[in-house]
Amino acid sequence: xxxxxxxxxxxxxxxxxxxxxxxxxxxxxxxxxxxxxxxxxxxxxxxxxxxxxxxxxxxxxxxxxxxxxxxxxxxxxxxxxxxxxxxxxxxxxxxxxxxxxxxxxxxxxxxxxxxxxxxxxxxxxxxxxxxxxxxxxxxxxx
Numbered sequence: 001x002x003x004x005x006x007x008x009x010x011x012x013x014x015x016x017x018x019x020x021x022x023x024x025x026x027x028x029x030x031x032x033x034x035x036x037x038x039x040x041x042x043x044x045x046x047x048x049x050x051x052x053x054x055x056x057x058x059x060x061x062x063x064x065x066x067x068x069x070x071x072x073x074x075x076x077x078x079x080x081x082x083x084x085x086x087x088x089x090x091x092x093x094x095x096x097x098x099x100x101x102x103x104x105x106x107x108x109x110x111x112x113x114x115x116x117x118x119x120x121x122x123x124x125x126x127x128x129x130x131x132x133x134x135x136x137x138x139x140x141x142x
Contacts, residue, residue, distance in 0.1 A: 002085050008079065035061045
């Protein structure tokens with residue numbers, strides 16, 4: 001399965017490597033963050049027109065990047081928003097192990113807090129015993 005993520009980062013001006021990366025699950029969230037970062041940069045850099053007036057923030061963060069880069073020069077670390085497709089695959093065994101770990105943690109917490117008795121009562125002793133047996137099992141069908 002492939003998922004798409006958006007990465008917003010700036011760079012170290014003297015090196016060709018990103019820094020301060022932020023990862024977003026939706027393009028909408030990423031664009032909002034990009035606009036917020038660029039508005040912060042705009043306030044810090046305070047670009048001025050040829051007449052000496054402060055410029056208004058442009059229509060897009062991409063436009064702001066270009067104006068600030070031109071105004072600040074090469075010492076400014078440019079912000080960039082990129083999208084990436086990531087192949088997310090997992091094995092049944094790994095998923096089963098994660099579920100087993102979560103269930104063991106839940107049952108341990110229930111036992112420590114006295115809720116296990118309530119669970120036994122609500123689900124029936126037999127159901128709880130079957131869960132414990134399944135957790136201990138290496139059977140592929142668990």
